[in-house]
Structures are given as C-alpha cells and as structure tokens.
Amino acid sequence: MSKMLPPPLLAALPRPNDPDAPEQFLVQLRSIIREILPRDENTRISASDNATWVLILNQLHDAFLVTFSFNDVWNAQPERVKLVEACLETIESILNRVDGALIARKEVPGSKDIPSKLFCALFTLCHTLDLYADTDITPRDGVSMPDALRESACRTAKLILRCMGGCHSPTGDEPMWKIMRSIIEELLSLSHDIINSNLPLAFPFDASPFRRPRLQPIDPDALQERVMMIISSQADIPRFLSLIIDITTNAIYPTTLCGWFLFDLEQKVIENVQQAFDFCLSVPSAARYKGCTMILSALPFEALKCKDRISPLMNLPFRLLRRRLLARPSTVWDVVDHFFLEAKNLPILIKAELVEILGFARGERFEGHQAVVMAYVEACFSQMDIESLNTLSKVIAGTEFRGEVCARISEVIRKRLAVLEVENIVKGPLPTSPWRETLSTIVQDLAQPEEVDWMEDDDDQRYVQHALDDIVSLYKTRHSPTRESRTSVLESATHLSDLLRTRDSLKWSTTPLCFVLSTWLLQGPNVPTDTKRKVFVMVAGLLKLHTMNGSPDETLYPLARLIYRNLLDSNASVRLNVGKALGALVALYGERNTDVWERTDACFAQFYGIMEGGKLTVKETAVLVVGGMAKDPTLHNDIIGQALCFLVAQLGRTNPVLKGSAYILWRPLKARKRHQPIHCSCHTWTRLLLSSSLGCAHSRR
Numbered sequence: 001m002s003k004m005l006p007p008p009l010l011a012a013l014p015r016p017n018d019p020d021a022p023e024q025f026l027v028q029l030r031s032i033i034r035e036i037l038p039r040d041e042n043t044r045i046s047a048s049d050n051a052t053w054v055l056i057l058n059q060l061h062d063a064f065l066v067t068f069s070f071n072d073v074w075n076a077q078p079e080r081v082k083l084v085e086a087c088l089e090t091i092e093s094i095l096n097r098v099d100g101a102l103i104a105r106k107e108v109p110g111s112k113d114i115p116s117k118l119f120c121a122l123f124t125l126c127h128t129l130d131l132y133a134d135t136d137i138t139p140r141d142g143v144s145m146p147d148a149l150r151e152s153a154c155r156t157a158k159l160i161l162r163c164m165g166g167c168h169s170p171t172g173d174e175p176m177w178k179i180m181r182s183i184i185e186e187l188l189s190l191s192h193d194i195i196n197s198n199l200p201l202a203f204p205f206d207a208s209p210f211r212r213p214r215l216q217p218i219d220p221d222a223l224q225e226r227v228m229m230i231i232s233s234q235a236d237i238p239r240f241l242s243l244i245i246d247i248t249t250n251a252i253y254p255t256t257l258c259g260w261f262l263f264d265l266e267q268k269v270i271e272n273v274q275q276a277f278d279f280c281l282s283v284p285s286a287a288r289y290k291g292c293t294m295i296l297s298a299l300p301f302e303a304l305k306c307k308d309r310i311s312p313l314m315n316l317p318f319r320l321l322r323r324r325l326l327a328r329p330s331t332v333w334d335v336v337d338h339f340f341l342e343a344k345n346l347p348i349l350i351k352a353e354l355v356e357i358l359g360f361a362r363g364e365r366f367e368g369h370q371a372v373v374m375a376y377v378e379a380c381f382s383q384m385d386i387e388s389l390n391t392l393s394k395v396i397a398g399t400e401f402r403g404e405v406c407a408r409i410s411e412v413i414r415k416r417l418a419v420l421e422v423e424n425i426v427k428g429p430l431p432t433s434p435w436r437e438t439l440s441t442i443v444q445d446l447a448q449p450e451e452v453d454w455m456e457d458d459d460d461q462r463y464v465q466h467a468l469d470d471i472v473s474l475y476k477t478r479h480s481p482t483r484e485s486r487t488s489v490l491e492s493a494t495h496l497s498d499l500l501r502t503r504d505s506l507k508w509s510t511t512p513l514c515f516v517l518s519t520w521l522l523q524g525p526n527v528p529t530d531t532k533r534k535v536f537v538m539v540a541g542l543l544k545l546h547t548m549n550g551s552p553d554e555t556l557y558p559l560a561r562l563i564y565r566n567l568l569d570s571n572a573s574v575r576l577n578v579g580k581a582l583g584a585l586v587a588l589y590g591e592r593n594t595d596v597w598e599r600t601d602a603c604f605a606q607f608y609g610i611m612e613g614g615k616l617t618v619k620e621t622a623v624l625v626v627g628g629m630a631k632d633p634t635l636h637n638d639i640i641g642q643a644l645c646f647l648v649a650q651l652g653r654t655n656p657v658l659k660g661s662a663y664i665l666w667r668p669l670k671a672r673k674r675h676q677p678i679h680c681s682c683h684t685w686t687r688l689l690l691s692s693s694l695g696c697a698h699s700r701r
Contacts, residue, residue, distance in 0.1 A: 029060075029086055029087070029090060030086065033090055033093070045097060045098045045099065046099055046100075050098055050099070050100050050101055050103060050105065051105045051107055051108060053094045053098045053101045054101065054102075054103070054104070054105050054108045054111045054114065055105075055108050055111075056090070056094065057091065057094065057101065057102075057114055057118060058108060058110060058111055058114055060087045060090065060091060061114070061117060061118050061121050074132060074135070074137045074143075074145075074146060075137070075138065075140050075143060078140065078142070078143045081143055081144060081149065082142075082143070082144075084125070084149065084153075085144055085149060085152065088149075088152045088153055088156050089152070091118075091156050091160075092152075092155070092156050092159060095156075095159050095160065095163050096159070099167065100167055101163065102114060102115045102118075102160070102163055102164060102167070102176065103167070103173070103176070104173065115160065115164055115176065115179050115180075115183075116179060116182075116183060116210070118160060119157060119160050119161065119183055120208075120209065120210065122153055122154075122156055122157040122160065123157055123187075123209075123229075123243075123247070124229050125153045126150055126153045126154050126157060126243055126247075127229045127240060127243060128229075129146045129147075129149055129150035129153060130150060130239050130240070130243065131230075131236075132146035132147075133146070133147070133239065134235075154243070154246060154247065157247055158246075158247055158250045158251055161180050161183065161184070161247070161251035162251055162256055162477070163176075164176040164177060164179055164180035164183075165177050165180045165251070165252075165256030165257065165258045165259065165262065166256045166257045166258065166476060167257075175258075175261075176258075177256075177258035177261045177262065178261075180251070180258075180262070181261070181262060181265060183209070184248050184251060184252070184262075184265060184269070185265070185268075186209035186210055187209055187244045187247065187248055188244075188248065188268055188269065188272050189209075189214065190207060190208075190209050190214050190244065191241055191244045191245075191272050191275075191276060192272070192275070193213075193214050193215055194207065194215065194231075194237060194240070194241065195241070195275055195276060195279045196275075197215070201215070201231075201234075201237075202217050203231065203232055203233050203234075204217075204218045204230050204231060204232045204233075205217050205218055205230075205231050206218050206229060206230060206231075207229050207231055207240065208229055218230060234285075234287065235287040237291075238279075238280045238287055238288055238290060238291020238292075238294065239287075239290075239291060239294065241276040241279070241280070241291060241295070242276070242291055242294035242295045242297075242298055244272070244276075245272065245273050245276055245295050245298050245299070246294075246298035248269050248272065249269055249273065249298065249299055249300055250298070250300055252265065252266055252269060253300045253303035253304065253479070253480065254300075254303045254477060254478055254479045254480055255480060255519070255520075255523055257476065257516075257519070257558070259519075270311065270312060270313060273295065273299070273313055273316075274312065274313070274316075276291075276295060277292060277295050277316055277319075280292045280295065281319070281320070281323060284327070284330070284332055285332060286331070286332045286334070286335055289332060289333065289335055289336050290335045292320050292336070293320075293335060293336060293339040295316070296316060296317055296320065296339070297339075299313055299316070300479070301314070301345065301346065301347050301383075302345070302479045303479040303480050304347075304480070314347040314348075315347070315353075317343075317346050317347060317376070318349075318353050320336060321340065321372075321373070321376050322356065324336050324337070324340075324369070324372065325360045325366070325369055325373075329368075337372050340372045340375050340376045340379075341371065341372060341375045342375075343375060343376065343379040344379055344382065345379060345382055345383060346376065346379040346380045346382075346383070347380065347383065348380055348383050348384045348388060349377065349380035349381065349384070349392065351391065351392065351395050354392055354395050354396075354409075355395060355399075357373060357377070357405075358396070358399055358405065358406065360373075361373075361403060361405040361406075362403075366405075370404075370405065370408075373405070374405075374408055374409075374412070377409055377412060378412055381412055381413065381416045382416070384416070385420065385484065386417060386420050386421070389413050389416055389417055389420075390417075392409075392413060393410065393413055396409060396410055396413075435499070435502070435503075436463070438499060439464065439467065439496075439499060440452075440454065440467075442492050442495050442496045442499060443467045443470070443471060443496070445488070445492040446471050446474075446489060446492045446493065446496070447470065447471060447474055450474055452467065452470050453470070454466075454467070460503065460506060461506050461507075461508065464500065464503075464506070464508055465508050465509065468508060468509070468510065468512075468513050469512075471513060471516075471517075472512045472513055472516050475516040475517060475520050476516055478520060480520075480523050480524065481520060481521065481523060481524075486521055486527075486531060487531075489517070489520070489521065490521055490531060490534055490535060490538065493517050493521075493538050493542075494534065494537070494538050494541075496542075497538050497541035497542050497545070498541070500542075500545050501541065501544075501545065506545075507545060507546065507547035507549075508545060508546065508547065509546065509547065509549065509551070510542040510543065510545050510546040511543070511546050511555060511556060511559050513542060514539045514542050514543060514546075514559055515558050515559040515562065517535075517538075518535050518536075518538075518539055518559075518562060519562065521535050522535060522562075522566070529571045529573070529574060532566070532569065532571070532574045532577075533571075533573055533574050533577045536563075536566070536574070536577040536578045536580065536581040537577055537580070537581075539559075539563075539581040539584075540577070540580040540581040540583070540584045543581060543584035543585055543587075543588070544584050544587075546588060547591070548588055548591045548592060550592075553589065553599055556585060556588060556589075559585065560582075560585060560603070563578055563581055563582050563585060564582075564606050566578045567579065567582065567606075567610070567618070567621070567622070567625075568610075568614070568615075568618055572617065572621060575618065575621040575625075576621060576624065576625070579621060579622075579624065579625030579628065580625075580628075582603075582625060583625065583628060583629050583632065583635075585603075586600060586603050586629065586635075586639055587632075587634070587635055587636075587639070589603070589636070589639065590635060590636025590638070590639055593636070596636050596638040596639060597638040597641070597642065600638065600639055600642055601642075603642075604626075604642045604643075604646060607622050607625075607626055607646055608646070608649075610622045611649075611650065611658075616655070616657070616658075619658055620657060620658065620661060623647070623650060623658060623661045623662050623665065624661065624665070626643045626646045626647065627643070627647060627661075627662075627665030627666075629642075629643040630643035630644050630646075630647060630665065630666075631665075644666075647662050647665055647666045648662075648666065650662035651663060651666065
C-alpha cells in the first residue's frame with residue numbers, strides 16, 4: 001500500500017468543551033475511517049504506512065477518551081456514550097488491521113507515549129464504567145448499556161497489550177514488549193498496594209498506576225482537574241482487583257510472540273490472582289464473594305488448561321465451591337450460587353475433588369446445595385476427555401456411599417462419554433482424496449475450531465500460500481496447547497509438510513508458519529522429548545520448501561533464535577533434529593548468491609560460542625551438526641567453507657572426544673576434496689588458515 005499522509009480533517013478536531021463536539025466528531029470520525037480504511041477486512045496495512053493511524057490514535061486519546069467521567073445519569077449523555085463507543089470500535093479496527101499501529105513516528109508529536117497513555121485511558125474508562133454496576137439504568141434505544149461498553153473497553157485494553165507483545169520495534173527504539181512489561185508490572189504493584197496496605201485505607205482514594213504514591217486520598221469537595229479512578233468504599237475494591245486480573249492474565253495468555261521475554265512475569269501474574277482471590281474469600285460479604293466470581297469469570301481457563309503443567313489457578317473454582325458447601329445459610333452466597341448455576345466451562349474435575357464432593361453429599365446440609373454442585377460438575381465434565389471420565393467413574397464405583405448424587409453424577413458421565421464417542425466416530429480416518437482436497441482437510445484440522453476461508457484460485461502456489469497465511473494468523477493468538485491438541489496439531493503439521501513436498505516444483509513462504517507452530521507446540525516447561533524431536537523434523541521439512549523471494553535476512557531471525565535456544569536441549573536426539581532444522585535454515589542464506597559468507601557469520605558465531613562455553617554434550621552435537629553441513633553438496637560453497645573452518649578449528653582441542661569427532665568428520669572431506677575440488681572463495685582460504693592457527697592455540701592450552 002502506498003504511503004498516505006494524515007487526512008486534513010484531523011488537523012481541526014472539535015474542542016471537547018463545545019456542546020456540539022461529540023456529534024460533530026462522531027460524524028467526522030466515521031467519515032475518515034470509511035474513507036481511508038480498506039473495505040476488505042482481510043487487507044492489512046504495513047507498519048511503514050502507519051503515520052495516519054498513529055495520528056488518529058493520538059487524537060482519539062487527547063480529544064475525548066480522557067474526558068469521559070462517571071455521571072449518575074447515564075441516559076443524560078447519549079452522544080458522549082456513542083462517541084466513546086465509536087472511539088473504541090475505531091481503535092480496535094486499527095489495532096487489528098494496521099501492523100505496528102503503536103510504533104512511534106517522528107512526524108506525529110507525542111506518539112512515543114501513545115501505547116502507555118492510550119492503555120491508561122482505557123483502563124480508567126473500564127473502571128469508570130464499572131461504577132455503573134450498582135445503578136439502575138433504564139435501557140434506551142440507540143444507547144449502549146454500561147456493561148456492553150465496559151466489555152468493549154476491556155477487550156480493547158487487552159488488545160493494546162497483546163499488540164505490544166506481538167510486534168517488533170524498529171532498530172533503535174525501545175522494544176514494545178518492554179512497554180507491555182512495565183504496564184503489567186505497574187498493575188500488579190497497584191493490586192499489591194491495595195491488598196497489602198500497611199495502613200487502613202481511607203475512602204475515597206484515587207488509584208493510579210505510573211504515579212507515586214499509587215494510592216492517594218481525595219477531597220470530595222475539591223474540584224477535580226482530571227478523570228480519576230476513584231475507590232469509594234470496600235465494595236469497590238474486589239471489582240477493581242478483578243479488572244486488573246482480567247487485563248493482566250488475558251494479556252499474557254495465550255502466549256504472545258514476545259512471550260519469551262515475559263516468562264518470569266507469568267509467575268507474578270499467577271501470584272497476584274491467588275492473593276486477590278484469597279483477599280476476596282477472607283471476608284464473608286456479598287461484595288467480596290462477587291469479586292471471587294468476577295475473578296473466575298476473567299481467568300482464561302482454556303489457555304491455562306495444560307496437562308504437562310497444571311496451573312495453580314485451576315483449583316480456584318473448587319476452593320470457592322468448598323467454602324460455599326461449608327458455610328452456614330446466608331444470602332451473601334446468592335451471587336456464588338448464581339455463578340455456578342450459570343457456569344458452562346470450568347477446569348476439569350480431579351479425583352480428590354470428586355471424593356471430597358461425595359463426602360459432602362453425606363452431610364445433613366447438603367440437600368439444599370445439590371443443584372449448585374451438579375451445575376459445577378457438569379461444567380467441569382464439559383472439558384474432560386474419555387480417559388479422565390473413565391477414571392472418575394472408577395472413583396464412584398469404588399466408594400461406599402450410594403445415593404442420589406452418585407447416581408446423578410454417573411448419569412452425567414455416561415451422557416458425556418456418549419457425546420465423545422460420537423465425535424470420535426465423526427473424526428475417523430478420511431478416505432483418499434485429490435491433492436487439493438487433502439490439503440483442505442489437513443489445513444482445516446490445524447485451524448479447528450475456526451473455519452478456513454478458501455479462495456478460488458487456479459494457481460497452486462497462491463492457493464497454498466493463502467492457506468499457510470491463515471494458519472499463521474490463527475496461531476498467533478491461539479490458546480496454549482493441551483497434550484491432546486499438541487499431538488493432533490503436530491501430526492497435521494507433519495502431514496502438511498509431507499504433502500507439500502510432493503509439489504517439488506513449487507516453493508512458498510514457510511518460515512512464519514514454522515515459527516508460530518513451533519512456538520505454540522513448544523509452550524510450557526515439560527514438553528515431551530518425542531514431541532520436541534518431531535517438531536524440529538517438521539520445521540526442517542517446511543524450511544526446505546521456503547523461498548526467500550527477495551525477503552531480507554531479518555525475516556529469518558525470530559525462527560533462528562528459537563532454533564538456537566533449543567540447540568542447548570538436554571536430550572541428544574532433540575539437539576540433532578534441531579541441528580537438521582538449523583542446517584535447512586542456514587541453506588536459505590545461499591539462495592541469494594550475494595555476500596553469503598558475511599551473512600552467515602552470525603549463524604556460525606553461535607557454534608563458536610557453544611564451543612567456548614557450552615556443556616560437553618552440547619559441544620559434541622555442535623560438531624556433528626556442522627559436520628553435516630560440511631558434507632552437504634547442495635549448500636552454497638561459502639556455507640560449506642564456514643563449516644570446514646569450524647571443523648579445522650576444533651582439531652586443536654585438548655578434549656579427545658571433541659578433537660576425535662572433528663577429525664572423523666574432517667578426514668573423509670579432506671580425502672574427497674583431492675578428487676573433487678571445491679571452488680573455495682578467498683574467504684574460505686583465509687578462514688582455513690585462521691582456523692588452523694586457532695586449532696594450534698587450543699592445542700597449546
């Protein structure tokens with residue numbers, strides 16, 4: 001898309017204190033967006049053309065978002081409500097369709113602060129809209145209700161953070177993930193200050209991140225110079241804490257592209273959820289218990305559901321149910337009962353929890369709780385597989401207690417098993433089909449539960465590329481894998497690689513697919529070794545189908561960093577498969593026959609670094625991997641030259657294992673080159689001499 005200049009209409013926005021400003025701005029805003037935003041929702045705007053959109057975001061913030069404040073009479077400000085709604089829709093559209101929309105532009109004054117100040121405005125707006133939760137508002141045609149507008153504001157605030165974690169900043173600028181990290185840390189600190197306040201909180205007070213102190217008392221009679229996040233009473237605190245939890249957890253789950261830099265922050269977010277939940281559960285009041293249900297409603301249980309590592313947050317619903325069953329009758333629990341009765345998807349029920357529920361069923365006070373318990377059980381069973389359900393059936397069969405509850409739970413299990421068995425029959429083996437139908441089936445399996453929008457195109461290259469791009473888009477925001485989903489996706493990705501290799505005359509852009517799939521499949525600290533091996537076999541296969549097509553080397557860097565990290569894996573077979581993927585990646589540098597030696601220096605520098613400071617087992621793998629490159633006649637001569645230099649440099653190692661491995665790999669190459677000379681560049685001969693000197697230096701050590 002060609003570079004666009006900011007539309008002149010933005011230069012003269014109506015003033016906020018003008019009584020006609022909201023209506024005028026609303027008409028102007030919709031006109032501008034309709035004029036310059038592509039009508040095709042699938043069309044993306046590149047980061048180089050983002051000046052217009054950065055300016056619009058800046059104007060939306062400065063003109064109206066920061067001026068929206070609490071007004072007891074909601075329907076008395078319909079135009080301003082419509083304006084905020086339009087602003088939120090516009091911001092969401094821009095963030096979803098403009099790459100790098102939050103990246104600062106020199107031609108837009110103040111754009112460097114847009115990410116943080118836009119988020120703070122939306123965070124304040126969410127809290128302001130929460131204040132209407134306890135007010136009685138009569139619906140009015142054409143005017144959104146506070147809860148609907150709050151949902152939109154919260155969704156947009158989370159989207160801003162995820163956009164920061166999903167984009168790469170230009171060289172020299174502060175990485176966007178650092179801004180995202182600073183915002184989340186401020187929110188966590190704000191929550192901590194409220195929960196662990198050393199002094200009794202004096203109401204009302206203003207709670208604001210990025211300010212010291214974060215909690216400041218307010219004089220109700222003083223004139224407010226700015227919109228504040230006012231906490232008026234103890235009843236407001238649980239709602240405010242749940243807002244922080246909603247934003248922070250859904251910002252980091254599912255993992256963003258920059259999730260590696262936020263890995264340590266994940267534990268802090270989890271600890272904050274536990275502390276806030278304990279705080280709300282510590283005092284028997286309707287407001288506190290309402291806070292518990294709001295926290296549970298905010299948690300992304302689908303993203304947290306991972307059998308390789310059970311999140312400590314997964315047992316929070318059962319903790320609330322246990323407290324409910326132990327409590328004396330009281331109306332303060334009505335909000336909790338309503339939550340469980342309406343729940344559809346809760347974390348899976350484990351054996352210990354079922355045993356405890358059956359124990360409660362023997363008590364005298366259990367009779368009035370049956371509906372709540374059964375609703376909880378059904379919501380848990382909706383997430384469970386056949387194996388888990390069969391395990392719970394055995395628990396029920398082995399218990400001495402027999403009663404209506406056991407019978408009802410057994411019936412729920414039976415119905416759920418019947419549904420799963422039907423689904424397995426539908427998902428049975430597929431018949432042999434033509435090439436495009438097979439591709440469609442594999443890609444649809446990868447996209448589940450979303451539907452892939454297939455375009456009509458006779459060109460196989462474009463047809464496949466469109467499908468690959470769709471998969472990349474889906475997995476950028478996909479929930480973390482379960483053991484079953486990881487196995488299924490890996491199998492489908494491997495089938496896709498095998499199928500595309502049959503079209504040997506075609507090449508595609510496959511590195512984005514390799515990166516997002518491998519990042520998703522390798523999430524979590526306890527990924528099975530066999531899965532890791534298969535992931536990098538799949539990556540190597542897809543990389544052999546990649547064409548640079550004039551793309552800069554920088555497009556390979558994200559995947560390269562992921563491969564280098566896994567080259568340090570503790571398992572030797574995993575490291576060898578990682579080496580195959582790395583060899584396929586390095587081969588891409590030779591596709592453009594220009595400065596290949598210089599462009600691969602950074603790749604081989606990683607191997608030299610391993611040899612200087614890595615573990616012995618990793619060093620052995622490095623020698624084997626580079627030796628494989630040296631033997632590959634399909635690689636560019638400069639890449640082979642780099643590999644030869646590396647092997648020669650290891651011949652002087654004092655460690656007999658490393659020295660012997662390098663010599664075993666070097667000797668047949670040396671003999672082969674006598675009969676089949678390689679056309680070495682000046683770089684190769686120079687480096688060979690230097691490597692020989694390096695080898696001698698190692699030997700003297």
